Amino acid sequence: MKDTDRNGSPDQLEARIADARRRQQGKEAKPRVSDGLSGNFMGAAFRIGVELVAALVVSVGFGWLLDRWFGTRPWLMVAFFFLGSAAGMMNVYRVANGMGLAAGFKKPGGAGSDEA
């Protein structure tokens, strides 16, 4: 298209490439409010199934360990079973609701949502 552009010396070209790259990165760098799914429905479906199981495995295992430590069998395990169920459901809700999988996620558009 612009023939004049092609006549620059190699180092000019390099500078232009770096410039273009910076511009493009800046353009694409807007971290969107991640939906955690990235449009990949299958990926989301595969993720949700494991979430509940993992939550229970971790929390019951943790409760069991603490029980062994303090000799309070089986009460901490029972408590952690309920905590784990809650955490698991919370995580599933987050994935399904598109808030990502993380702890500490703000609701997009909620009260203190000033991420940008």
Next chain:
Amino acid sequence: MAEAHESPLAQFKIEAILPIHLGGVDLSFTNSAAMMVFAVLACTALLVLAGRPAALVPGRLQSVGELAYEFIAGMVRENCGTDGMKYFPWVFSIFMFVLFGNFLGMIPFTFTFTSHIIVTFALALMVFLTVTVIAFARHGFHFFSFFLPEGTPLVMAPMVVALEILSYFIRPVSLSIRLFANMMAGHTMLKVFGGFVVVLGVFGVLPFAVNVALTLFEFLVAGLQAYVFTILTCLYLKDAIELH
């Protein structure tokens, strides 16, 4: 016929190729380790060969390399922003390792190391620890604010903090279980239906047809699980970088 009676789980057996025992610790070089080394060599070879022509108009091999690069670079940039591109090599290595582990395991008579929870758990733990260290390095003790979402009523705070901390520790486990369970379940199914084919004789056509479909599905799962593992790594990394 002997093979038909072999357990469908026999494929996951770890065998020592080169027994090494150091001070009572079994450090043998196993078939699993061999496949890991092979996966690393294979993806290194692929990327080196793909990058060598450095042609403006890429050939087939170069296209493969560029596609892989663009895919992960786009994923990291999209999820973690330009700031996250610093960690691109790490994310890319994870993706290639898992992808090669999954796909090499699809070759008959090979060993699928991603079907072992200890392997995927080690990977997930590495991701978890790295991300936590990054979060601490970037935000110091402000990191702990992560566990109390803004706007939580004070009455609910202890409960919410407990749940959030638990959720945080669930991450490596769900990350590892997801990959391992998918790979192991798929490969076991393939073997089970393969066994049906042999046992049923002429009627084995039916399970054979199922197996063809399952094999295709396994290829999909192999790619998809590598993708899921990587995108979750990206999401965790994003949390560490941005910290809400």
